[in-house]
Amino acid sequence: MPDPVNETPAQNARSARKGREVPDLSAERVDHRFKALPPDAEGLTVGELSAQRRNLFTGGYTTPVLALSAESVAHNLRLLETYAERHGLAFAPHGKTSMAPQLFDRQLAHGAWGITAAVPHQARVYRAHGIARIFLANELVDPAALRWLAAELDADPDFRLVCYVDSVRGVELMDEALRAAGAGRPVDVVVELGAGEGARTGARTEAECAAVADAVAAADTLRLVGVAGYEGEVPKADPERVRAWLLRLTGLAAAFDEEGRFDAGIGEIVVSAGGSAWFDTVAEVFAEIPALSLPVLKLLRSGAYVSHDDGHYRHLTPFNRVPEEGALQPAFRLWSQVVSRPTGEQAFTNAGKRDAAHDLHLPEAQVVRDARTGGIRPAGGITVTGLSDQHAWLRTEPGADLEVGDWVGMGLSHPCTSFDKWQLIPLVEADGTVVDHIRTFF
16 A cells, blocks of 8 residues: 555645546536626636636626635645645545535645545545545444445445444444445444543543444454544643543554554554644644554644634634744635615625624624725724624724725635535635636535
């Protein structure tokens, strides 16, 4: 088995995409399905529209429109690639953040081992777009999904999926469904260690993890390849508590290895963790994993980095703790237009809950594009105080320069619920030139 950590980015991208041709997303036709695209572009392909390099503000795009910064996306891709290389990590970014195959392709080209999924639908999207390495960070017990997985594995010898298991009952259900499907290849599984009492999924104790591993060993349809978990669910998480849980996880891998639970034929032992809040501590603890009987694939799964944000992850990112390692850049900006200015203290734009992430924080007014001059200025004295379905409520301080027709550029919090409101997102350079359109599949 090749060592993915030592592959070049180009080799890794080819390895992770073996198996099928990738659909040409640029051939899709522009029409009413896609919010904010220029009405006069209807009938063009997405590739043809992108090739025109229109300006976001003057090229016919309608408001509200969500834009991704081309420069910030490129910066973030490079930063995590160099971070993983520096710390000897492989990474499988969580694709549920964007569900955008074009971004998956760029993540793979920047060294990603594969892409992480949470549910079967996401894995099906990945397979339809050529992803050959998938880490499924959930226990998969749906018989229909397991039949699909068995068929995918049997049809493509280069396809690899690694899946969580966290219960004896779950193992029984997987084995039953895979045997009924006539699976020809075993499914690779990792035992999930829960992050503590009251946390999310995962076996709570090492003894329970061992019982799950015993059940896997008794099932010919499954193959134990490692251990995994999610440190973001550690109760009252701080560096010490997160580190303590990660040491339990790596200790579990070492104990399983010492007990002879890993067959030499697996080629490598998978140890995986790492959301977007504590990957610095993951890197520190994974660097301390002792030599095991097989090479260790130290797999990070952070996903939000590709776009970052102006709220939740701006505050949580580990780069705040290790500024010498670099800094991620927020890539999203939601542009909406002032459609009402009923009083000197109040204004409304035409973007609301259908357009902006609002599950964690309200959008943040950052800049104003003047409708008269086209100039862009800071959004001084302007605060988003609420969202209706199709309106943003703005409070304006005395003297705030804002009138009907102006465009307000807003920063967003939580990329996962920003991407999923938009099927086609303009990728925009700093001068407003639209260079591509990112297709999502939610």
